[in-house]
Amino acid sequence: xxxxxxxxxxLLAVFTHxxxxxxxxxxxxPQFRGTDGGVGAGxxxxxxxxxxxxxxxxxxxPGRGWSSPIIAKGKxxxxxxxxxxxxxxxxxxxxxxxxxxxxxxxxHKWVVLCFDLATxxxxxxxxxxxxxPETPVHIKNTYASETQVTDGGYVYSYFGNQGVYCHxxxxxxxxxxxxxxxxTQFGWxxxxxxxxxxxxxxxxxxxxxxxxxxxxxxxxxxxIWKIDRDEKSNWATPFVWKNEKRTEIVTxxxxxxxxxxxxxxxxxxxxxMSNITIPTPFxxxxxxYVGSGYILGKNKPIFAIKPGAAGDITLKEGExxxxxxxxxxxxxxxxxxxxxxxxxxxxxxxxxxxxACFDAKTGKPVYERQRLEGMFTTSPxxxxxxxxxxxxxxxxxxIEAGKEFKVLGKNRLDEMCMATPAVAGDSLVVRTLGKLYxxxxxx
Numbered sequence: 001x002x003x004x005x006x007x008x009x010x011l012l013a014v015f016t017h018x019x020x021x022x023x024x025x026x027x028x029x030p031q032f033r034g035t036d037g038g039v040g041a042g043x044x045x046x047x048x049x050x051x052x053x054x055x056x057x058x059x060x061x062p063g064r065g066w067s068s069p070i071i072a073k074g075k076x077x078x079x080x081x082x083x084x085x086x087x088x089x090x091x092x093x094x095x096x097x098x099x100x101x102x103x104x105x106x107x108h109k110w111v112v113l114c115f116d117l118a119t120x121x122x123x124x125x126x127x128x129x130x131x132x133p134e135t136p137v138h139i140k141n142t143y144a145s146e147t148q149v150t151d152g153g154y155v156y157s158y159f160g161n162q163g164v165y166c167h168x169x170x171x172x173x174x175x176x177x178x179x180x181x182x183x184t185q186f187g188w189x190x191x192x193x194x195x196x197x198x199x200x201x202x203x204x205x206x207x208x209x210x211x212x213x214x215x216x217x218x219x220x221x222x223x224i225w226k227i228d229r230d231e232k233s234n235w236a237t238p239f240v241w242k243n244e245k246r247t248e249i250v251t252x253x254x255x256x257x258x259x260x261x262x263x264x265x266x267x268x269x270x271x272x273m274s275n276i277t278i279p280t281p282f283x284x285x286x287x288x289y290v291g292s293g294y295i296l297g298k299n300k301p302i303f304a305i306k307p308g309a310a311g312d313i314t315l316k317e318g319e320x321x322x323x324x325x326x327x328x329x330x331x332x333x334x335x336x337x338x339x340x341x342x343x344x345x346x347x348x349x350x351x352x353x354x355x356a357c358f359d360a361k362t363g364k365p366v367y368e369r370q371r372l373e374g375m376f377t378t379s380p381x382x383x384x385x386x387x388x389x390x391x392x393x394x395x396x397x398x399i400e401a402g403k404e405f406k407v408l409g410k411n412r413l414d415e416m417c418m419a420t421p422a423v424a425g426d427s428l429v430v431r432t433l434g435k436l437y438x439x440x441x442x443x
Contacts, residue, residue, distance in 0.1 A: 160190025
């Protein structure tokens with residue numbers, strides 16, 4: 001059976017609560033990194049831009065949040081949090097001194113927003129919670145860093161320790177569910193986005209007290225199942241892998257990568273990860289790609305895993321493959337950005353400004369780490385034979401896809417960026433610290 005993107009198999013005919021919605025794949029970006037692991041399918045997408053060049057529109061976004069935009073039916077969805085008295089300078093203590101070990105005493109408001117893709121007009125915003133936060137957050141993080149997910153009829157907004165909220169596309173709240181706040185390592189906060197498959201909304205909360213994975217019915221928020229996880233704090237989004245043999249829920253963790261069936265039963269597990277895990281797993285070429293690369297960690301692997309694994313598939317010392325693992329690069333994993341497979345190559349963007357390329361099917365290096373300017377949190381994306389890498393200063397390096405490293409240019413927005421952009425039709429949608437841009441060729 002030919003592999004198709006696992007999280008949104010059949011999005012051209014998506015079943016919502018009471019109707020079937022037809023969506024055009026080119027105009028759809030329904031989750032973190034879209035339906036194809038960061039690869040855009042539209043035509044005439046921009047390769048050059050600035051704050052004034054190829055800008056169809058830009059609008060101010062109130063509050064603060066690093067959730068990525070998602071897009072469906074001509075609408076853009078975002079989350080944000082407003083804080084009484086405003087926020088600290090986002091770059092103050094970004095890498096050193098950014099921990100906040102006590103929660104803020106200021107009142108916060110958690111908000112879901114909707115914009116019109118064509119015009120940028122704000123269609124609605126809905127306040128879903130208002131309180132003083134129970135847990136702190138690192139200055140680099142926000143209380144709205146989880147990217148939403150949509151099935152084409154409803155949008156699901158997850159705010160980590162706060163709760164999850166389901167709205168229809170007109171902004172009507174359908175259901176909500178709140179959670180007990182859990183402490184995270186060094187008070188860094190939460191960031192793992194939800195996954196959606198058929199009627200199941202899947203949430204992972206790896207924390208310092210009681211980690212778990214929770215499966216909710218997307219129609220009403222009722223619990224289908226909940227399992228405990230032997231993990232501490234991680235920030236990796238779960239991935240639903242529909243392969244030639246079965247459908248699996250894959251979670252990346254510091255102790256182990258684990259795969260579960262749709263009822264939450266453990267299928268297989270794999271050790272050897274970094275002691276902090278952030279990148280989101282994804283699949284292509286019949287393989288599952290999972291890895292991590294905490295900059296101060298000992299292990300920084302990328303694994304390519306075959307379908308049908310069972311039990312403990314951890315590599316033995318000295319091994320780079322086994323019956324269940326096609327290949328492993330033991331020192332190639334990124335820290336924050338998720339890796340990208342485009343064509344036959346797997347591209348890795350490293351937080352400290354390096355970029356490397358591997359053969360996606362064999363794991364063999366195509367070219368070693370090449371230097372880029374800046375620090376990187378967002379994940380790379382691709383279209384039209386190009387790879388795009390957006391640094392924290394708002395500069396996007398444009399790299400030619402293929403076996404040779406070639407920088408084609410650099411685009412500047414002159415504002416801090418830590419949210420991975422979205423691609424829909426002929427538009428690139430970028431969230432900066434305070435704005436939302438729709439970038440379009442010829443505008």
